[in-house]
Amino acid sequence: MVRRCTCCQKAAKNPTKVALKTWPSPTRVWQRVHVDFAGPLQGIYYLVVVDAFSKWPEMIEMSNISASKTVKALKSLFARYGLPQTIVSDNGTQFTSEQFKAMCDEGGIVHIKTAPYHPQSNGQAERFVDTLKRGIKKLKGEERPSEETLNVVLQAYRTTPNSSLNERTPAEVFLGRKLRTRLSLLVPQQESDEDPLAKARRERMEQQFDRKHGVVKRTFQVGDKVYAKQWKQPQFHWMKGTVMRRIGSVNYEVEIDGRIVRKHANQLRFRDGEGHKEGSDTLKVLLEALAAEDAYTRREVNVEPNPDRAIPNARLPTTSDQTSTSTVPPTQGPPPPTLRRSTRIRRPVQRFDPSPA
Template sequence: MFLLVVDAHSKWPEVIPMRSTTAANTIRVLRCLFSRYGLPHEVVSDNGPQFVAEDFAVFLKKNGIKHIKSAVKHPASNGEVERFVQTFKKAMKKAKPDGGDVHLKLARFLLSYRTTPHVVIQETPSKMFMGRDLRTRLSQVRPDLGLKLQQKRALKKDRVRSFEVGERVRVLDFRIHSERWSEGMVTRVLGPVTYQVVVDGIRWKRHVDQIRRMSQCVDSRAEPLRQTVPNTDIYNDRDTITRALTDEDIPNTHTHLIHLRKYLRPKTKVTQNNSNTQSKTSVVQNVTSVNQIVF
């Protein structure tokens, strides 16, 4: 005799050989199952004498389990287990010519059933019940790509550097006439590899490859690992570049403007009879156009 138990959600089966099906033995087996998997909300059973006994009802009531009994002479009321009974009988009948121990046949059947996708849920009972597929001999032949991907991600995650909020760091500086690396402070963590750093009162968004620790020796001429993240505070950087475009900072300003006239085509045309004031106005207009090209 066997006691068959099926989880309604995951279709996970349990088959327990029993010498007798008294209420005491049934309670003993269920107590063992509840110690492994926890107490269920409901138990659905047929109207067997062990399930309608008073001891069984008291056992379920003390554990806060609702007991639902199927209709008399209507097996379809407990169709989940009844269908599994038919599957179990066919499997054991098919394995009968093989000989051997009943426990061995039972173990093979349970492993096969638990690792086979169910027709209703389209997943294996082990995946639904335990959150993973059980390892079988077929798993040794089929490569586990998911496991390799997890290991690769874990190794990559360990190599990623991290910084704390309030930590003093050196960040890559894109401003003109500035040091390659400037000192700043991490003020916010924007993502796994992205940080917000404040430098001279300006908030920048930097990738972890563009940040160095203060204790780390930084060569001002060294290139970063990657330069894929621009500054978030565009307006501050634009003001800086606008201030840099002056006659003192950029040599041969007029030479640059002569080359740009072919493309800009300013409305105010410079002639030989123009006064110095008109020439200065053209220079200012062209400098403004240079700033627009830069951005």
């Protein structure tokens, strides 16, 4: 009689639970994702997305949880990580809307909706929501969580070893590498050498660029007077400046009108007429060339006549010529011409080569 009584049946306890049916394990990252909303936390909702394979969580702050805002937030994640194969969600109006259905149809995504009021079916997302709430409460108490607080919780979760991942972190599984955190400073890692293939490719690119643009090596020293290319509405202008410090191989700190600005070597040129310090390469070359020319000129003036250096095809004077000219007083001829050497820098001819370097 009790089993057939309608009133007794309505007042009965919950039935015995059925056998647990777990989700099949995915085979790759971002194959199946679980989505849910956390909140409101001090009036703010958070869209939570968890990858079932790596347990990697994503969290987006949302002041409006309409269907259009939800679809927009998910598309931003899909642009970063690609389209998932399956999405698991509850039966919220955001997930049952036509816009959400259209997004899944366009991306070929299978949308699985869990039973209403049965959060256990979407336990992957529900579990992270619980972890998120407890983490925020530990950091901020009852205050509204800030963006910095959320970032701390996310980083801690992503870099914590997980037993279901064979003691690996979600970051290792999802990104294929360990995330660098402040704890990494306790054990500094030695920098590895550059890959030989990458180094050769980089050097070829530099040589090709230099050959195409006919680059000139130009260095500046501290104290050099330069013109710096400075933006001044509505265009660039050359402003007077002084090199204060060299940063790296091509960057310099230049003082312009009492302000220190950083400039690339391509944005600097020497001030003609004012020059720069004598230590610069260009002035050194000019001074050395002038000194060499002066020394050569003095040597030519003081040189003694050498009969071995007679002019070819010149007629040698005979005895009669010497006798006739002996009575003539010697006259001083014009001074020998000064030999001048060119200081032009000779460069090899660059011929056109259609084949790439």
